[in-house]
Amino acid sequence: MSEGVYENPEPFKDDEPDAMKNTDIDGQLYNNLRAFKSSPRDGVVASELDSSGKRPSGVAAVFLGLLCVLLLAGIIGLSVYYNRAIKDSEDKRNILSQSFSLYKINTTSERDQLQTRYNNLTEEKGHIQAKLFVIEQHCQEGWRYSDSSLYFLSTEKKTWEESRQDCLGRGADLVIINSREEQTFVFNLHLSAWIGLTDSVTEGIWKWVDGTTLTTGYWWKGQPDNYGQEDCAEINFSKGDPVTTWNDDKCGANNSWICEKVV
Numbered sequence: 001m002s003e004g005v006y007e008n009p010e011p012f013k014d015d016e017p018d019a020m021k022n023t024d025i026d027g028q029l030y031n032n033l034r035a036f037k038s039s040p041r042d043g044v045v046a047s048e049l050d051s052s053g054k055r056p057s058g059v060a061a062v063f064l065g066l067l068c069v070l071l072l073a074g075i076i077g078l079s080v081y082y083n084r085a086i087k088d089s090e091d092k093r094n095i096l097s098q099s100f101s102l103y104k105i106n107t108t109s110e111r112d113q114l115q116t117r118y119n120n121l122t123e124e125k126g127h128i129q130a131k132l133f134v135i136e137q138h139c140q141e142g143w144r145y146s147d148s149s150l151y152f153l154s155t156e157k158k159t160w161e162e163s164r165q166d167c168l169g170r171g172a173d174l175v176i177i178n179s180r181e182e183q184t185f186v187f188n189l190h191l192s193a194w195i196g197l198t199d200s201v202t203e204g205i206w207k208w209v210d211g212t213t214l215t216t217g218y219w220w221k222g223q224p225d226n227y228g229q230e231d232c233a234e235i236n237f238s239k240g241d242p243v244t245t246w247n248d249d250k251c252g253a254n255n256s257w258i259c260e261k262v263v
């Protein structure tokens with residue numbers, strides 16, 4: 001036995017009450033346990049415990065508060081971001097929808113225009129084919145064609161009125177000279193013949209067979225002279241200048257004639 005054991009002369013003397021001793025031991029055990037067994041659920045480690053061994057609830061509350069603020073800010077940020085993304089997506093979808101609608105409208109409009117153009121061209125083609133058929137048929141019967149008109153040259157001689165009746169019977173009328181070009185064309189037919197011009201209704205007032213009044217005449221020099229009551233006009237190719245070839249003659253005289261049919 002060591003001497004130290006006996007240094008306390010009263011090793012078994014215990015003046016303190018048992019209850020107090022138990023309390024001190026429990027407190028020491030609790031302190032030791034908290035120092036070496038910290039838990040994540042506690043939120044603090046043992047070293048953060050104050051000297052009294054109590055939990056620093058104030059610091060944890062601040063930490064949790066900051067964490068909540070950060071989480072709230074994150075949630076708000078994500079909410080703003082997704083709202084903006086959804087709005088952008090809706091805007092793009094609306095733009096695409098509008099673009100597609102415009103595309104459909106344009107496509108429909110272009111299709112209708114093409115259809116209308118096709119119908120017009122088809123109709124025009126039909127008219128041209130009919131016109132070509134009429135021209136070909138008349139040319140086979142001896143008619144001449146120029147600038148949308150067919151011309152029939154008689155091989156007989158008749159009065160002005162008989163000549164006109166012949167033209168009407170052919171679905172035409174005595175020629176009406178509407179332009180300098182037509183005057184030249186008729187002149188080059190090399191035929192002295194009645195044309196569809198007369199002043200039989202009112203002397204000196206020359207009118208075409210369609211009722212229109214003469215505005216530009218291609219009279220030979222000194223004509224019309226109404227010599228012995230001449231009320232019907234003829235073209236005479238023997239005159240030198242193609243645009244000065246008309247003469248007034250007696251309507252009862254026999255003459256060749258030229259019919260015109262506008263195609």
Ligand SMILES: [Ca+2]
Pocket residue numbers: 149175176177178182260
């Ligand atoms: Ca004419």
Ligand SMILES: [Ca+2]
Pocket residue numbers: 199200203204226229230231232248
């Ligand atoms: Ca006359």
Ligand SMILES: [Ca+2]
Pocket residue numbers: 223224225226227230247248249
């Ligand atoms: Ca005359």
